[in-house]
Amino acid sequence: MKQKVTLTINGKSVTEEVEPRTLLIHFLRENLNLTGAHIGCETSLCGACTVEVDGKAVKSCAMFTVQAAGKSVTTIEGLAENGKYHPVQNAFWEEHGLQCGYCTPGMIIAVKQLLDRNPNPTDEEIRHGIEGNLCRCTGYQHIVNAARTAAKQMQAVGKGA
Amino acid sequence: MATTTITKTNPLVGQRIKRREDPRLITGTATYVDDLKLPGMYHACIVRSPHAAAKINGIDTKAALAIPGVVAVYTYPDIAAVGPVPCGAALPGLRTPNHTILAKDRVYYVGHPVAVAVASDRYIARDAADAVEVDYHPLPAVADPEKALAKGAPPVHPEWPDNVAFTYQQKGGDPDKAFKEAEVVVKQRIVQQRLIPAAMEGRAVVADWKVGDGALTVWTSTQIPHLLRTLLSGMLGIGEHKLRVVAPEVGGGFGSKLNVYAEEALMGFVSMKLGRPVKWIESRRENFTCTIHGRGQVDYYEIAAKKTGEITGIRLKIVQDLGSYHQLLGPVIPTLTVLMMQGLYRCNNIDADVVGAFTNCVPTDAYRGAGRPEATHGIERMIDILAAELKMDPAEIRLKNFIRNDEFPYGTGTGLSYDSGNYAAPLDQAMQTIGYKKLRAEQTEARKQGKLMGIGMATYGEICAFGPSAATPAGGWESATVRIEPSGKVTVMTGASPHGQGEETTFAQIAADELGVGIDDVVVLHGDTSIVQYGIGTFGSRGTAVGGTALYYALQKLKDKIKIYGKMLLKSEEVSFESGHCVCQKTGAKIPVAQIAGASYRALQLPPDTEPGLSVTHFWEPSNFCFPFGAHIVVSEVDKETGDVEIKRYVAVDDCGKVLNPLIVDGQIHGGIAQGMGQALWEQAVYDESGQLLTGEFMDYAFPKASMMPWLETGHTVTPSPVNPLGVKGVGEAGTIGSTPAVVNSVVDALSPLGIRHLDMPLTPENLWKRMKGAAQ
Numbered sequence: 001m002k003q004k005v006t007l008t009i010n011g012k013s014v015t016e017e018v019e020p021r022t023l024l025i026h027f028l029r030e031n032l033n034l035t036g037a038h039i040g041c042e043t044s045l046c047g048a049c050t051v052e053v054d055g056k057a058v059k060s061c062a063m064f065t066v067q068a069a070g071k072s073v074t075t076i077e078g079l080a081e082n083g084k085y086h087p088v089q090n091a092f093w094e095e096h097g098l099q100c101g102y103c104t105p106g107m108i109i110a111v112k113q114l115l116d117r118n119p120n121p122t123d124e125e126i127r128h129g130i131e132g133n134l135c136r137c138t139g140y141q142h143i144v145n146a147a148r149t150a151a152k153q154m155q156a157v158g159k160g161a
Numbered sequence: 162m163a164t165t166t167i168t169k170t171n172p173l174v175g176q177r178i179k180r181r182e183d184p185r186l187i188t189g190t191a192t193y194v195d196d197l198k199l200p201g202m203y204h205a206c207i208v209r210s211p212h213a214a215a216k217i218n219g220i221d222t223k224a225a226l227a228i229p230g231v232v233a234v235y236t237y238p239d240i241a242a243v244g245p246v247p248c249g250a251a252l253p254g255l256r257t258p259n260h261t262i263l264a265k266d267r268v269y270y271v272g273h274p275v276a277v278a279v280a281s282d283r284y285i286a287r288d289a290a291d292a293v294e295v296d297y298h299p300l301p302a303v304a305d306p307e308k309a310l311a312k313g314a315p316p317v318h319p320e321w322p323d324n325v326a327f328t329y330q331q332k333g334g335d336p337d338k339a340f341k342e343a344e345v346v347v348k349q350r351i352v353q354q355r356l357i358p359a360a361m362e363g364r365a366v367v368a369d370w371k372v373g374d375g376a377l378t379v380w381t382s383t384q385i386p387h388l389l390r391t392l393l394s395g396m397l398g399i400g401e402h403k404l405r406v407v408a409p410e411v412g413g414g415f416g417s418k419l420n421v422y423a424e425e426a427l428m429g430f431v432s433m434k435l436g437r438p439v440k441w442i443e444s445r446r447e448n449f450t451c452t453i454h455g456r457g458q459v460d461y462y463e464i465a466a467k468k469t470g471e472i473t474g475i476r477l478k479i480v481q482d483l484g485s486y487h488q489l490l491g492p493v494i495p496t497l498t499v500l501m502m503q504g505l506y507r508c509n510n511i512d513a514d515v516v517g518a519f520t521n522c523v524p525t526d527a528y529r530g531a532g533r534p535e536a537t538h539g540i541e542r543m544i545d546i547l548a549a550e551l552k553m554d555p556a557e558i559r560l561k562n563f564i565r566n567d568e569f570p571y572g573t574g575t576g577l578s579y580d581s582g583n584y585a586a587p588l589d590q591a592m593q594t595i596g597y598k599k600l601r602a603e604q605t606e607a608r609k610q611g612k613l614m615g616i617g618m619a620t621y622g623e624i625c626a627f628g629p630s631a632a633t634p635a636g637g638w639e640s641a642t643v644r645i646e647p648s649g650k651v652t653v654m655t656g657a658s659p660h661g662q663g664e665e666t667t668f669a670q671i672a673a674d675e676l677g678v679g680i681d682d683v684v685v686l687h688g689d690t691s692i693v694q695y696g697i698g699t700f701g702s703r704g705t706a707v708g709g710t711a712l713y714y715a716l717q718k719l720k721d722k723i724k725i726y727g728k729m730l731l732k733s734e735e736v737s738f739e740s741g742h743c744v745c746q747k748t749g750a751k752i753p754v755a756q757i758a759g760a761s762y763r764a765l766q767l768p769p770d771t772e773p774g775l776s777v778t779h780f781w782e783p784s785n786f787c788f789p790f791g792a793h794i795v796v797s798e799v800d801k802e803t804g805d806v807e808i809k810r811y812v813a814v815d816d817c818g819k820v821l822n823p824l825i826v827d828g829q830i831h832g833g834i835a836q837g838m839g840q841a842l843w844e845q846a847v848y849d850e851s852g853q854l855l856t857g858e859f860m861d862y863a864f865p866k867a868s869m870m871p872w873l874e875t876g877h878t879v880t881p882s883p884v885n886p887l888g889v890k891g892v893g894e895a896g897t898i899g900s901t902p903a904v905v906n907s908v909v910d911a912l913s914p915l916g917i918r919h920l921d922m923p924l925t926p927e928n929l930w931k932r933m934k935g936a937a938q
Contacts, residue, residue: 030282035195036190075189076188085187092187094179096180096825099413100414100660100661101183101185101187102412123872127866131867136415141827141831141872
């Protein structure tokens with residue numbers, strides 16, 4: 001039996017009827033056509049489906065849509081503001097932090113989360129911070145560079161530079 | 162066409178240009194197969210065997226069909242007219258199982274497709290697949306290639322009770338004499354464990370049959386859309402002109418999508434049967450159990466040498482674990498190992514003997530490096546073992562055996578012609594970067610303090626730019642079309658369908674430079690057989706070296722045509738093409754390419770014997786492979802108590818010829834090293850005795866994470882390839898090939914004070930702890 005849920009997606013209120021077993025990732029992708037977050041394992045191990053739920057990075061393949069009821073979800077599609085990329089998106093582009101791009105939306109959300117919590121992480125902290133997100137293409141080095149670059153840019157903006 | 166080296170300064174080629182494909186990828190707006198939504202689309206889920214070997218007594222689909230929303234369940238009798246999964250290997254005497262796209266009456270690996278359930282959404286399709294009842298009679302299975310070849314092993318296919326799929330021998334020079342006269346012989350058994358490619362996007366297929374057109378479109382996550390179309394056309398009995406294959410955004414391949422899979426034909430069949438589009442998305446579990454694995458060899462090496470360290474003969478016996486049937490290229494892979502068995506060394510006396518064994522496992526096939534990592538690991542381990550035997554420094558013994566700079570092109574004992582090389586250069590550079598001499602002194606000190614510090618190196622060479630057509634199963638050329646639109650904008654179409662390699666950027670760099678236009682005026686299209694001329698695909702580090710070269714020649718032809726129009730418009734016979742303009746040599750008058758394009762399409766006036774428009778296609782056949790090389794040096798330390806390996810420093814100096822975009826080349830090297838290091842230290846596909854895959858999810862398979870990777874210091878030497886005018890060689894697989902033996906050699910060096918001279922991979926703490934404990938006793 002379907003259940004009615006209301007949640008905020010990228011700043012907009014959404015009300016839909018879903019089966020209780022519908023995973024958040026499927027709801028985002030199938031019901032809302034937000035296909036930026038990807039499915040890489042369906043077991044919460046790869047992080048390709050990472051989105052923000054109430055400001056926390058969450059693997060949306062391990063959360064039912066009904067669990068997100070009343071919460072605010074930000075996906076990769078909601079990161080750019082007024083057509084301007086988020087500094088983490090920019091840094092991934094600048095530093096070649098992606099190749100095939102499949103892990104990228106989840107990886108960007110994970111890096112954003114890391115920098116929200118720790119604006120000036122060491123390389124070790126960056127590597128630890130993205131440990132839940134797998135990438136087969138990059139060897140992670142350019143992703144670490146991207147996180148560092150994003151941290152600098154965000155701090156510069158924060159200081160009003 | 163004669164090859165010439167580009168000598169002029171190129172403004173874009175060689176620069177760290179940001180990738181042009183990235184905006185769609187960083188905003189989540191790219192389109193992968195699973196992002197497609199077609200009106201009326203059904204979803205499919207496949208019923209798979211839980212047994213590695215079993216007879217099928219019967220299949221009951223009643224309960225599945227009774228579920229609301231379930232449209233159909235198909236089993237073997239339904240698909241009997243669809244052709245089997247094709248194998249492109251042409252080895253003499255090769256035994257090829259008839260691998261039907263659904264199992265007929267017998268399954269031979271865990272994950273073997275038995276039935277397909279089709280429903281209105283993916284949840285119901287999975288419910289239906291779960292509800293299909295298959296009555297199996299389990300049979301004995303064998304999962305280890307050497308056990309499979311032993312007498313009395315259960316036959317994977319009853320018609321071939323010895324489990325031998327093929328044997329293959331190759332000899333060069335006079336190996337028997339070399340071994341007879343050898344002053345020293347070293348031997349080692351080296352295991353190349355099975356690996357799981359694990360692209361982040363699994364396989365994914367959408368098929369759409371348009372009954373009115375009698376035409377099928379298949380969107381699939383593949384590296385080879387055109388080859389796939391040709392082969393699917395045969396399997397499904399649809400004319401190639403009525404079959405369109407699209408590789409949209411492809412989320413990584415690493416060789417695992419250089420293939421034709423049962424599911425690609427199966428979805429075509431389902432869509433044709435039901436007249437509706439249908440989608441199948443591989444789960445991670447299916448990706449691990451049913452998509453090809455890599456490596457899977459047991460190698461027996463013997464090296465004959467002089468006491469000076471000069472290698473005089475190499476013998477290699479390969480037992481290749483082929484799995485239970487052949488995918489596209491599986492049996493070819495160990496023959497590539499043979500081709501590269503002498504590495505960078507002058508020894509041409511080679512003797513190779515390959516046996517391909519059937520096992521009740523998923524097939525092995527091309528995985529990043531495809532046969533060459535195995536070869537490099539083998540010879541690079543053996544040369545270290547020889548150095549240890551002769552108490553020589555591993556750098557010294559390599560330098561002594563390298564092919565000399567004045568010997569290129571060098572004909573190997575295996576029949577290859579190495580195009581160009583300067584093998585000492587990257588080794589020298591890597592040794593200087595890492596401070597080799599000082600490190601050895603530090604190591605002596607560390608050992609005195611009881612620390613297990615290792616310094617290891619690998620100097621690799623590899624075959625890239627696959628390749629001359631005579632040496633590839635389906636053509637080794639590549640194609641490019643360049644079209645200048647009436648407004649002067651440029652459309653490039655490449656047959657080398659990429660999946661993360663950044664060809665939309667590097668190919669635009671080449672085109673922009675040659676045509677003298679801005680990079681933003683160029684678009685690179687690929688991956689859709691209805692748009693792009695026939696092509697071969699991206700694999701074997703061939704995208705730039707073969708596809709890029711095809712583009713280069715197409716651009717030269719196009720420039721010739723531009724000049725013909727330029728001559729007409731400038732009313733001069735002496736016209737050159739410079740920086741995007743036709744220039745009259747006498748008057749200096751010039752016309753921009755956009756204006757020429759406009760005139761060529763408007764066609765109010767045409768030069769004699771000249772067609773309107775500016776569009777050129779070029780198919781380029783390479784005369785040889787390219788052979789990149791390099792040196793990786795690794796400093797490691799092993800924890801005596803836990804067996805944990807710490808990589809203290811990693812220096813990689815690679816020579817991939819000319820570098821078009823250093824940013825992209827570094828990315829390729831980094832990713833390659835992570836995969837090679839994954840094999841050295843962590844990854845292994847483990848089947849138990851009954852053929853169950855124990856490492857069936859990311860939970861159990863040690864995929865490298867960010868925290869596991871050390872900082873990688875990269876450098877380059879540049880030895881242009883004479884095979885193509887760009888001077889490029891290829892870089893897609895280099896990191897994977899160089900890193901595995903470098904890491905293992907380093908760890909073996911760390912444990913050498915314990916008397917250990919070889920370690921089989923992966924070098925997990927558990928494995929090392931056991932070896933250290935054994936050595937201590």
